[in-house]
Structure formats: structure tokens, C-alpha cells
Amino acid sequence: xxxxxxxxxxxxxxxxxxxxxxxxxxxxxxxxxxxxxxxxxxxxxxxxxxxxxxxxxxxxxxxxxxxxxxxxxxx
Numbered sequence: 001x002x003x004x005x006x007x008x009x010x011x012x013x014x015x016x017x018x019x020x021x022x023x024x025x026x027x028x029x030x031x032x033x034x035x036x037x038x039x040x041x042x043x044x045x046x047x048x049x050x051x052x053x054x055x056x057x058x059x060x061x062x063x064x065x066x067x068x069x070x071x072x073x074x075x
Contacts, residue, residue, distance in 0.1 A: 002073040009066040012059055019056045024049055 002070055005066050005069045005073060009063065009070065012063045012066060016056070016059050016063060019052060019059060022052055023056070
């Protein structure tokens with residue numbers, strides 16, 4: 001169980017690094033490569049940026065769950 005959670009944790013950690021790097025910073029980000037320049041008229045952020053936010057939050061919850069699961073499995 002701990003080995004499986006450790007493997008999932010490594011994969012999710014690498015995905016989190018990728019997702020954080022894709023976010024727009026002050027000078028733009030890699031999200032502009034995927035159509036991030038087209039922004040919604042109602043809000044200041046683009047659809048791509050909103051989806052990146054959602055994916056980052058989901059990965060963060062999975063990452064947190066893996067950490068808790070590994071802690072409980074090793075106890």
C-alpha cells in the first residue's frame with residue numbers, strides 16, 4: 001500500500017511542478033502557448049488559466065491525500 005501511494009505521490013508531484021510552471025506570471029506564462037491570450041470578457045483570467053487552476057487544485061488534493069495515506073500506512 002505504501003509503495004503504491006509513493007509511486008502515485010511521485011507522479012502527482014511531477015505533474016504539480018508542470019502545472020505550476022504553466023501558470024501565468026507577471027510577464028505571461030507557458031499557458032499563452034495553449035491559447036491563454038484569449039481572455040473572457042466577464043473576468044480577467046482566460047479559460048485556459050481557469051482550467052489550470054482547477055487541475056492544480058485537484059492535483060494538490062490528491063498529493064495531500066497521498067501524504068496522509070503514506071503516513072497512515074507507515075504508522
